[in-house]
Amino acid sequence: MSFDRKTSPAQDVILPTTIKEVSMSDRDEFGAFLVGFIVGGLTGAVVALLFAPQSGEETRALIKDKSIELRDKAQQSTEEALARAEATAQEARARADELAKQLRERSKEVYDDVRERGKTAVESLRKPKKSDEAPAA
Template sequence: MSDKNGDFGAFVSGFLIGGLVGAAVALLFAPQSGEETRTLIYDKGIELKDQAEDIIDDTRARAEELAKEAKTKAEDLQKRGQELFDDQKKKITKAVDSGKKTVKKKKDDTAKK
């Protein structure tokens, strides 16, 4: 699971860096006036900031969803583990009681002889 999160983080970083580099190259080689270039850089910066915020919001929502799923699964595993423990405890108690009865019966039979 941590590999998937790491891969996603690398993807987001690569996406943002690639977007910035692509925008910078496009603006530097485009034949425009300085004012137009500054406006484009500003607009692209706002656009990239908005995209980054969207990605962060999506990532946060996904992380919260995964945390809820993990908590639910952990609770289910704990419940199943407790049920298995209780079942085994009953079986062992029953076996011990049976063993005690057998020992008592053998002891009583031996005492009668």
């Protein structure tokens, strides 16, 4: 890669001749780094398994125990969530029943009030008014 030397009043600046050369070079270096990182990680994992202080049978038993433990925790969490959901549903049903009871009581009060007013109105229509009565002769 070649560089052109350009100067500014504040400092000397060295710029690459082409941006493409820098980009390609950076990509090649990053690709090499990534491949090395992955290979190193896999190598470390293999070495860790080979030099583990446990036998394969012990490792399988440990994996089995941990999976059973995780399954039990998941089952317990599910049961707790179901219990909370059931309690919430029961509270909602109780609240809905209470609201329905209040609504029935209030609607009966309104019905009785309207019925009483209706009776009063009908009675007032049935009673003759004094002005409607014929004068006694």
